[in-house]
Amino acid sequence: MSAALAPRGGVAPCSRRVMNLAYFLRRSAGRLRDAVGLVWGEKTWTWGEIDARVDAMAAALGARGVAKGDRVLVQARNGNQMFESMFACFRLGAVWVPANFRQTPAEVAYLAKASHASALICGSVFPDHAAAIRAAVPDLRVVVEIGGTRFGEDYDALVADHAGQAAPTAAVEHDDPCWFFFTSGTTGRPKAAVLTHGQMAFVVTNHLCDLMPGTTEADASLVVAPLSHGAGIHQLTQVAAGAKTVLTAGERLDPEEAWALVARWRVANMFTVPTIVKLLVEHPAVDRHDRSSLRHVIYAGAPMYREDQKRALHALGPVLVQYFGLGEVTGNITVLPPRLHAAEDGAGVKVGTCGFERTGMQVEIQDTQGRALPAGETGEICVCGPAVFAGYYDNPEANAAAFRDGWFRTGDLGHLDAEGFLFITGRASDMYISGGSNVYPRETEEKLLKHPDIAEAAILGVPDPAWGEVGVAVCVRRPGATVAEAELIAWLAAEVARYKLPKRVFFWDELPKSGYGKITKRAIREGLEARGSLPL
Template sequence: MSSWASSLADPKGGVAPSTTRVSNLANHLTRNARQLGDEPALIWGDAQWTWSQMDARVNALAAGMRDRFGVAKGDRILIQSQNCNQMFESMLACFRLGAVWVPANFRQTPEEVAWLAQSSGASGMIWGAEFPDHAAACDTPERNFTLVIGGTAGDDNDFDTLVQAHMGQTVPNAPVDRDDPCWFFFTSGTTGRPKASVLTHGQMAFVLLNHLNDLMPGTTHTARSLCLAPLSHGAGVHQMTQVAAGAATVLFPSGRFDPAVAWKIVQDHKISNMFTVPTIVKMLVEHESVGQYDTSSLKHMIYAGAPMYRADQKYALSVLGKVLVQYFGLGEVTGNITVLPPNEHFEDDDEMRIGSCGHPRTGIEISIQGNDGTEMPTGQQGEICVIGPAVFAGYYNNPEANTKSFRDGWFRTGDLGYVDEQGYLFITGRESDMYISGGSNIYPREIEEKILTHDDVSETAVLGVPDPVWGEVGIAVCVLRDNAGVSAETLQTWLKPKISSYKMPKRFIILDEMPKSAYGKITKKIIRETLEERGLLEQEVTS
């Protein structure tokens, strides 16, 4: 057994890693270069690379990493970069060599990225020139080399200099087995430090096919995909799906997100699909520019990472029509748990399965389980557990987390929900988001949905905080729409008759902007930290 495989501590009940040969993921690029050579593969601003050009650059990078730095199958390569062509090329070059791509969230601190380097055992690092502090923090004895994206031309460690020096060389795609790792997909670390979810060549092959079948049916080499989010996580999986289809990816320009720029790109490049999160969908459809550009090419606006509130969902449908695609999935299941396709999104509440994130994806099975692992009856809440080819191989070098996350072969998501009689899944919240007030379990999702029906509320999050009388009480954090003048007290009075008294938040807090993760998601951990930094939780803790 290889060292990486033994580190997984047999997370699925003692089954040894497979020795079944599969196609290397980089073969999608090889095929596209042969069949679609002069067609566009990647577009970034005024620059464009064809499939042949991209294949040549990936070959050159792979040759340089192999010949100059000795990168071989199984080596982990850490990436600290904003979206750019070099970041995408580094992914494919690692796959081609059989190495493991280890992308960091570029917004993380140097200390956080140093943890990723140490915990993954990275032997090399590729970093953007704007991140010298991150590179310095990751300078350990285990690191054999660095490459700088945007470094000084001619330097030995400059990314493009290395590529130019090896142009013309061809590197064959390394032979890989189904369970050979290709990507360490770090969790967002909502509790504790991030963990490296091991994604494999065989698993990812299924994921790409599943994405094309369930999320974007009919996607071909004529499609164009707009990449809005960092390639380090879900957007990277989505863009590899475009490679599998031979479709071109358009990278959003660096810098602050501007909805007007996004809609202009949709018009200019006739964008067919994009992947994002509900908060970005909300920003896009509520921006005045949405009506200034032709969006008729857009067939699939895929949102994930969190459920979309019903009020936002209805408004997006009224603006864009039936192009919304929702999916639910964690990094550990590579986004593959459920799908709610465009034809199951409705503005009319009577037609819509309100609150559902869809039905199980092709090849995926869902079980709603109690604390002891027994399956809950239809309609009753429990932990959402899944099995299927999209489930990851386990956490790298973390047997304790593997033991906790797998039970009888089922991956335990930590999310709570139930299924209806037709098998549609309804998420009621994360187990970690639940709080207990006066002995009653409170799930914030229901309260948040009700608050968002107020015309003046744009975003909200409810979280539990310590209370000397009730154990915990809820506080509601809200962001108001432009020009709204409603007060926190008025919101509290308005909500009171609409919800059970034991679920009623004790206090409302109005912020100018909702704290979000680097991927645009509203996470309770970040909100709690922000409120603590501003001294806004002291009333509850000391009352």
């Protein structure tokens, strides 16, 4: 061995091999084989049964040529097969590429093409998606159909045919991809964020440490969002802890069913988004079922408006956990634990914060040149740490824009206070300039939601010949409310500076939301244009 290659201090070079994430399932099955690991409607599966089914599906895919590094697109609603498909892919060393089942055939076909998928697992209720994917990826090698055989091999028949078989668990290294996590595409075409085995092992550990400490095999977790994104990361965390996952039976979220499941399975935690928390706590079913088992109601994806936060805390008690994080950082930037949520404003209460840095992560507020800004100054939220993704797949331009000096640029604006608590002002793309002044819509949206007649509100900037840009508000009234535009603007004038006032207010029956429950301002702008409300 040459001197240049000799290990320093007699220590051999560190291997980059890491645990294959599928081992989380194997470990829970070995320790808790006969305990229930998954619930879907009236059906249950033990950890041993899940592990055996995953072995069989991995063997079936492997027999059809799916190998380490291959991308497997999954288009399916939540169900046991969706749950299992993650671990079958991981076990082979293949890359799980889940699509939001609410996307159109053309949108999912784009994901298949962009990811260079070689295999497809698709629900039988999505034949048009399967056809569009086949057209976009003519060399697709494997098609598995959940619940039928119209366009592929039946999923459960393959599991039965390969029962008792097991494909060898692939050896993986830290940076081997396990999941293509497609961004929501609110600012353009979705991009495939590459998540890796080593990165995700850190994320799972961090979730258990910072979001839901004390989670064990005695607990259950309720899924109220598609497993294709944040809820899938949350599911992986439950498997690591041996906690059972409970899936709702219906195709749409039913608050009555959700609260009944909380009571029946003694649910300890759930992952959701602010709009779903709002829906759950404002439904009368919240008071009809025992929810004393709940310890952590985790919400992310968007900041929760303060009035909605208060309402949820009064309804549920001190169980809210907020985290801030993008798919590219697998939700792993900040946390606001239950003890720092307050149901009332007052001295010492940090209203509007999304919390402090997650364990092992660092946040810095930077100006447009990448220079760190001091506490209290607004700039771009940038982050570094083991939870940051490996980059966008096959997209060097996006990678060049997303990273600067090793920091991931979130595209969100905010500031840190002197104690290190982060406050999000909004997306950089949401800010508009009116009469030379920067306007961050979130502040005014918060004020609008204090009005007793307003249930939802969104503000966006539009061109104006006099001021450059002005704000336009789109609001949803509470049932039975009759507040009018002029009345609402007059009320708001006492709450915010004049330059922050929206020039117009439009009332809609509902605001458009993404497949993950987030209000989408691009869709609002398109709706205003379609209705002839723009230009003003």
